[in-house]
Amino acid sequence: DAGVIQSPRHEVTEMGQEVTLRCKPISGHNSLFWYRQTMMRGLELLIYFNNNVPIDDSGMPEDRFSAKMPNASFSTLKIQPSEPRDSAVYFCASSLRRPGNTIYFGEGSWLTVV
């Protein structure tokens, strides 16, 4: 069984550039999450979708961040323009939408903005 697939695994970009992170959830899962991990704040939920609909985007730090889920098997997280403080590991995760269900994480996209 394929897990959550994220791309790119590593991205180094210059400040001001647009960054797009991609995610393919586990087939059959109907909830998708974007998390960000930093040393200072640990794992923070940025946004999550149920059945491709954004439910809670209160964790999205600024208008520079946007996320889409055009279909059940694909999601993107875009940062435009990127800033050095956006450097972090971005995780996508998915689950079946049931209380208490396990959330499965991808391996993360390591973003460095210089």
Add this chain to the structure above:
Amino acid sequence: DQQVKQNSPSLSVQEGRISILNCDYTNSMFDYFLWYKKYPAEGPTFLISISSIKDKNEDGRFTVFLNKSAKHLSLHIVPSQPGDSAVYFCAASSGRAGAQKLVFGQGTRLTINP
């Protein structure tokens, strides 16, 4: 406003001894708690969970204890093994139907010494 706190950034334990990782939470609406384990360059993986109707859940070498009155949970690993060296994240959610917003702590890096 950190709703889930892991106050120990790191812990070092001798192989074969017990590892105890602690987690505190502030939101009394949380009723489902999880521990995730993360190796370097990988995504977090689910380890064990507990519902607020219980005070203990055991799975092999791993036991999670929940003290609702103190808003505290702990993960016990016994005996500790070198492969347990990882970062451990505590997470919590409120269990309303469909609510899956996991709030994570900052993580504790566990090192098991041979």
